[in-house]
Amino acid sequence: MTPALIVKALAEPLKLSGNAICESRQGGDVNRLFNITDGEREFAVKWSAGESFTGVNKHAQFTLQHSLFRQGIAPEPVWLSPDCTLWAERWVTTDAEPANNANSEDSIILLAFALHTIHCTAIDAPPLCLEPRLVRYFESADLESSHPLAEALRNVIDSGDAQQPPAEQAVLCHNDLSLPHIVRTGAGGAKPVIVDWEYAASGNRYFDVASCAAINQLNDEAALRLYKHYAALSGAAEEKVIFACEQQRRVVNVTAALWQAALETTNRQKVSEPE
Incomplete structure (x- = not known):
């Protein structure tokens, strides 16, 4: 195009x-x-x-x-x-400075603030339903049942960690929050303006936080700071937030790997299609 x-x-x-x-x-x-x-x-x-x-x-x-x-x-x-x-x-013109280092303290604070704002937004959003989505990625990737990702998928489903949370615990999640997606920072008490809501859904807040850490390629120390800043903003105990985010980290890793495998298979199929 x-x-x-x-x-x-x-x-x-x-x-x-x-x-x-x-x-x-x-x-x-x-x-x-x-x-x-x-x-x-x-x-x-x-x-x-x-x-x-x-x-x-x-x-x-x-x-x-x-x-x-x-x-x-x-x-x-x-x-x-x-x-x-x-x-x-x-089109929304950004007021954010170019993010040269996602692991910096300013970047971590901005990500935590954006996540907290999203999760506090009262809105009727469709449920994420992650388990069937993971199965769809696996099927789209056309992987053998002996592939390591097949076992990883089974383990995630068997653990129950990818289940949709009860309605009273589910919140609006972005599920793809990178620093460039925050185009207005919310300076001066305003709400941040965020783009690329394609994967937004009602789901597990800790999956969203762990996804944010992975998408922005935060190192372990920076990811921990993100969890702590998010805990402070949400009023939740640090230990609870850290445990829940680390629990979801495995789900995030399997999700990302299956998504990438499905993308690569889809792209190969497009290349091989006749004109």
């Missing part, structure tokens, strides 16, 4: 003028990111190529982000294509 094709596809739904400019920006492994500027209007556009192994219901996520926008912690989503391959939302 090229910038010119993005403008052509969005000209009518976004009512773009003939002066609209589209630029490709760095995206993730699943989506490509584009920026559209049209006069004073600016949009972020995410494009994904067809069916995704992730199983994410983009219609549900679009509705969820509308609610998050009204809560003041997410950009306003403005359009989702019928086939769900194109997603447009308002």
Whole structure:
């Protein structure tokens, strides 16, 4: 997908003028990111190529982000294509300094603050249901039953650590919180503004905290500081938070490994498909 094709596809739904400019920006492994500027209007556009192994219901996520926008912690989503391959939302200009070191104290404090804000957001979000999602990743990866990840998956499921928490314990989770996703820091008492809510769901807060540590590649000492800062903000006992996050760390590692395996298999299949 090229910038010119993005403008052509969005000209009518976004009512773009003939002066609209589209630029490709760095995206993730699943989506490509584009920026559209049209006069004073600016949009972020995410494009994904067809069916995704992730199983994410983009219609549900679009509705969820509308609610998050009204809560003041997410950009306003403005359009989702019928086939769900194109997603447009308002572009939010960041006030955050480039994060050169995720292990720094300032970065850890910002991550803990963002996590706490997300988890305190009262909103009706779909449940994560991690166990079936892990099975979907395994099946998409087309792994043999003798593969080490098959045993790791069985162990996680048998332990019960990946189960959906009871409704009264579940909270809104981002599940993909990296420092670049915090585009407004919440300085001066304001709420942070966070992007990329694709994996957001109601789930286990400690899985979200442990995922954040892994996604930002925190070393063990920095991860411990994240847990402690989060405990202080949430008013929970440090020992409880540290134990629960370490317990979820194994689930996070298996989730990441299965996700990566599914991505690699999906990419290989796309390459081998005839034109």
